[in-house]
Amino acid sequence: MSNSQALNVAQIANNLSGKGIRWSIKNLDKCSSTNSEAHEIIKRNPELKSKGLVLFTEWQSDGRGRRGGKWESPRSKDLLFSIALCPGLPQKHWSRLTHATALGICQALSTKFKTKIKWPNDIYIGNKKVAGILVESYPSNNTGTVIIGVGINVNSTSRNFNSNFSVPGTSLRIENNEEPLVREFIAESVLCAIHKEIEQCKNNFSKLLIQIEELSVIIGKKIQVTLPNGKNIEGKVIGFGDEGELIMETVPESSNGTETLEISAAHEVRLL
Structure with a gap:
């Protein structure tokens, strides 16, 4: 299969079903944002919420990341x-x-790439970003809905990455000596693993956090965190809290000692 063809979601759905994953899987030729479109589909078809919906697109005009950034990707x-x-x-x-x-x-x-996690939602290979996550939630009086947006650079080439990006980017293809990969295989593997880890986060989140720490690119490093209110804090990352909060050791301006801070949300995290 050519890497520029539309994704074969029937194949993905069939293989996932054989592994006991019954998520409904759909693919759009284009949309503004898969998170926005998935939310609209769920509102029109609320029964899909309990089953789980996976919505792919070949191209999106307004893909977004955290901090209001734009996620750009070539078609298919x-x-x-x-x-x-x-x-x-x-x-x-x-x-x-x-x-x-x-x-x-x-x-x-x-199994093929040495990936790491930059807290809380970026995936790196070396010092370059290969994937990003944007989770949006819609609480309600009963169960609520969570939409997990994912972008993975699979077959993009070096010319698809703008040198003006604030964070250097890469793709699996670039890291695979420019050999293209089969998107269906990557999609199936990723969805199976996400399904497994979602179950683990319900039943054994402490074990999941240990694995997160082992894959973290910022544990033990000095970083600058920009809080949602715009305040910048510098310090050393010493671990994660019970719910995955960032735990930093800082030196307050008004003190000669150190202070330990627990941060649950950040606008930006930058290695120093």
Whole structure:
């Protein structure tokens, strides 16, 4: 199969079903954003929420990442998808799904690539970003909906990466000596691993956190964190909290000692 052909979602769905994963899988030729479109589909077909919906697209005009950034990808080269589901967790634990997804992507790609996690939602190979995650939640009086948006650079080539990007990018193809990969195989492996880690985050999140720490690119490193209110904090990462919060050791301006901070949300994380 040519890497520029439309994704064969029937093949993916069939193989996942054989492994006991019953998510409904759809593919669009184009859309503005898979997260936005998946949310609309769930609103029109609420029964899909309990089953789980995976929505792929060949191209999106307004793909977005955290911090309002834009996720750009050439048509039919990469994997752009959203998973919409009922989280099966109390709302206070929904942030676990970002960590479960990050771990799942790394686990799926680890047979061929040395991937790492930059807390909380970026996947790196070396010092370059290969995948990103955007989780959006819609609480309700009953179960609520969580939509997990994923972009994985699969068959993009070096000319697809803008030198003006704030973070250097790469693709699996580039890291595979420019040999293209079969997107269906990557999609199936990633979805299986994400499904597994979502179950683990419900039943054994402490084990998942240990695995996250082992794959982290920032543990033990000095970083600058920009908080949602715009404040910048510098410090050394010493670990993660019970719900995956970032734990930093900082030196306050008004003190000669150190202070330990626990950060659950950040606008940006930058290695120093």
